[in-house]
Amino acid sequence: MADVSLVDISKRFGAVEAVRNLSLSIADGEFVVLLGPTGAGKTTTLRLIAGLERPDRGIVVIRGRDVTREVPADRDVAFVFQQYSLYPHLTVYDNLAFPLRSPAHRTDESLIRRRVQHVAELLHIEQKLGNRATALSGGEMQRVAIGRALVREPAVYLMDEPLSSLDAKLRAELRLELKRIQRELGTTILYVTHDQIEAMTMADRIGVMNEGELIQLGTPRDIYERPESAYVASRLGMPTINLVPAEALAGQSPPEARTAGLRTEHIRIFPPYHPGPRARVYLVEHLGDQNHVHLRLDAHSLVTLADPAQELKAGDEVSLEFREPLYFDQRGNRIVTQRRPA
Ligand SMILES: Nc1ncnc2c1ncn2[C@@H]1O[C@H](COP(=O)(O)OP(=O)(O)O)[C@@H](O)[C@H]1O
Ligand SMILES: [Mg+2]
Structure with missing residues (x-):
């Protein structure tokens, strides 16, 4: 790893x-997630590292070596694509063994068997090794696709939305597994997604991308x-942060603030006799363990989570308290x- x-x-x-003008350093053993909407430049960034694209400007360094002019095969990276690209006529075993059997690697069969077995166990597909790829479920196919990358020990794994084609349950499972495997093996991973949950749960650091730029890394x-x-x-954040004009917070905002950002944890809902800005409940969505409460504060809509024990219904008048919201200036910064002392 590197x-x-x-x-x-x-x-x-x-x-x-x-x-x-993208600069980014990923440490050995680090799991970095690039998060951004479609068209943000995530896939292109991975392809530039893999050598599938050449940059117009700038350099790519892997393991201390400038690889900008090198072909993909010399770069020592493994790529997992969004759509599983398995060989349908081969068994799971042969699909997993395939990258090790390429002439460039010349790995002997007993070592291949050990690697394939190990990776199959990591991904819980050891029962399926004899199956043809076509006889697998979508989730199993994607495990095999990830396994095909893991059988090798490249400098870095590049993963392009590898879970996006799976249903929610499988995605949640594989998310945990990928993170566990990365910890166990100490692998370096650059992972691309538009899913904030994947980014929050797996990343050591998240890079937020928009329109080709890395706008924040942390x-x-x-x-x-x-x-x-x-x-x-x-x-x-879910629900998405509420962005309202700063003046909606009735004198609480700093003078240079143009917009206030209210996340769920910044909003407290009290009975109407409590002092504070008045709002009206116009919809309550029951999610089971929590309620989504939609509020009107003057002309502004707010959505927040509330404990179902706090009985709220459409039409209720409530009083709000805003605790340490975020503030943004006219440029959105x-x-x-x-911070107030606790
Ligand atoms: N081979 C290509 N030819 C032309 N335009 C491309 C090509 N690859 C990507 N783009 C464009 O570059 C931008 C970034 O694309 P991409 O890196 O695929 O974004 P993301 O993976 O974040 O959705 C998009 O506007 C896309 O249409
Ligand atoms: Mg993409």
Whole structure:
């Protein structure tokens, strides 16, 4: 395993600047997740590291070596694509063994058997080794696809939304497994997703991308608690952070604030006789363990989570308290406020 760096990389396709001035260093053994919407430049970033694209500017360094001019085969990376690309006519065993049997590797069969067995156990597919790839469920196929990367020990694993085609339950399972495997093996992973849960749960650090740029890089906690901008704040957190004009917070906002960002944990709901801004409940969605409460505060809509024990129904008038919301200036950048003592 090894560290990977991108130094001031740019890549353009015609009029589209897919990646712009991107610098990123991934430490040996680190799990970095690039989070961003479709078109943000995530896949292109992975392809640039793999050598499937050449940058217009900048360099790619893997294990201390400038590989910018090297072909993919010389770069020592393993790529897991969004859609499983298995050989349908081969068994699971042969699919897993395939990367080790390439002439470039010349691994002997007994070693291949050990590696395949080990990876099959990690991914809980050891019962399926004799099956044809076509006789697997979607989740099993994606495990095999991930396993095909794991049989090798490259400098870095590049994973492009590998769980996005799976149903929610399997995604949750494989998320945990991938994180466990990464910890056990100490692998370096650059993982791309538009799913904030995957980013929050697996990443040592998250890089938030938008329109070809890496706009913030930090631990999940950093990004969640100290987003640099309203845009970044809106990428993490469910329900999505409420962005309202600062004046809706009735004198509580600092003078330079244009927008206040209210996450669930910043909003307290009290009975109407409690002092504070008045709001009206207009919808309560029951999620079982929690309620989604939709509120109207003047002309603004807010959504927050509430304990079902707090009985609220549409039409109720409530009083709100806002605790340490985030504030953003007119450019959308977060204003760093002094934290109140607890
Ligand atoms: N081979 C290509 N030719 C032309 N445009 C491309 C190509 N690859 C990517 N793009 C464009 O570059 C931008 C970034 O794409 P991509 O890296 O695939 O984003 P993401 O993976 O974040 O969805 C998009 O606007 C996309 O249409
Ligand atoms: Mg993509």
